[in-house]
Amino acid sequence: MSSGEVIVSVKEMKKMRRGELALLILKYVFLVGGTIIFMLPLVWTLSGSLKPNGEIFTVPIQWIPETFRWENYSNMFSSFPMVRYALNSMIIVFFNIIFVLASSFVVAYGFARFKSPLNGPLFLIVLATMMIPEQVTLVPQFLLFSELGWVNTYLPLIIPSAFGVPFNIFLIRQFIKTLPKELDESAYMDGANSFQILIKIIAPLCLPIMVTIGIMTFNFHWNDFLGPLIYLSSPDNFPLQLGLYSLQGDREGLTDYGILFAASLTALLPPLLLFLFLQKHILAGIKIGGSLKG
Template identity: 40%
Template sequence: MKTVVDNQQMKSPTPRVSRKKVQIKPAGIILHIVLFIGALLFAGPFIWMALSSLKSFEQIFAVPPVWIPDPFVWENFTNSLAAMPFGKAYFNSFYISAIVVFCQLLTCSMAAYAFAKIKFPGSNVLFIGFLATMMVPMQVTLIPLYIIMDAIGWVNTHLSIIVPNALFNAFGVFLLRQFIMGIPKEMEEAAVVDGANPLFIFFKVILPLIKPALSAFGIFSFIGIWNNFIQPLTFLSDQDLFTVPLMLSTFKGLYVTDWPLMMAGATISVVPILIVYIFAQRQIIEGIALTGVKG
């Protein structure tokens, strides 16, 4: 009997591992080619800026264009930092951006929680009014804002840049509201049963759950404030108060512009933004994706 069983086991075919052939679709190849060309087009100006920062004045305006610097003029970076007080400008941009981002995260999240979870008369009308402000260009409100800042004595101070941006951001309210609306109501009801008030629910229940959206909005806010040019140009006149974008504009003269130094300074100015994006791109994608799904 044992011999028969052994013979049957020897005759049984060995199981074959099914291998799925990877099918390469022509549509996918075309899509990747289009995306690659689009990425090159969008990255082209940045690549040209970075390469121009290592060229001499003659190489920048050479015909035909010189793509690879020969030789590399590394002195452009040290000369650009020494020509203008960029250290002070970097400090101004960093601390202004940090304060504005912190305040916007707090005020926008509180307003978003109110619009999403707290029912009060006129909430929908007020929220639509918030969204309507996104359609008004900043240039339209710049002159009235300047008159207000001048009346309270904030012109030529950093308060004229910090306070208006820190107190109001319609995009942030909209983004965070969409995320908060996706939080189950049962979590708030459980906290209310335990005796929690709305302030406790906001800080202990809501905020920990919206960290991805807060991270995404904080990064967008930092990039926007760091690159802000027209408000510092309008309100600031003392060079010690200049931010990095405004300091870069000083390289442009009435008749001559020192393009190598400007390109070097511009390349240095985008380093913080690149660092933020490289380390936080996961939070950006996750925050936007979850906001779109749960909204």
């Protein structure tokens, strides 16, 4: 290679490095800018939780309170039974996670490992139910649960999860299909039955995707507002999100938004802490979900 060719190649490498550096800087500017935009509502809520009503909706926005009103966080416990509402939410979330994981896992295992002429059509029917908007089934479900006497109880918010969730069934089935069938065959040869294989072999290997589904289920039912609003009428049964709604007065002037914002931030803590403690499993489940093949 001549000296001229060496100089040209060095210049090209420098140009490539400059281009890669510029692209990297642009990427980080975009990510930081997007993060700031998405964090603004949370920062505004945090700021409003430390202000009196008169300072919250000022224009332009006053991001830093003149005087920090820390008593908003103590007053929220005396303004409404937040602990009771949080416990109600935990009851709903706990049983939904148990039922969703158990039912979806068993059904997905059947679709992934057992061969039958009806396996494919039944799986397509399960996927087809994902195309039905939730709003279409609200009235028939309410009439059904009303006839069963389940209105104003947690049963309409919990029992449907015992029949599996189509999207979760799809995710778990696709993951199980990536596991080598030789594991099942070896276990069969050692005398294990299908249930033992499911519990002792398949379940431990499915931990990342199961944790991810558990987190998604927690977030959905912890933040669910429409379901409790339809089926619950007694304040003693309200979950946290419906309890927060009860903090709003009939007129804007009757609502203490400082306490409402403080309670909203407090309600945000459980999902946030759950993500912080289980983020490794969640990221692993996302990577697995992105690599699944049909």
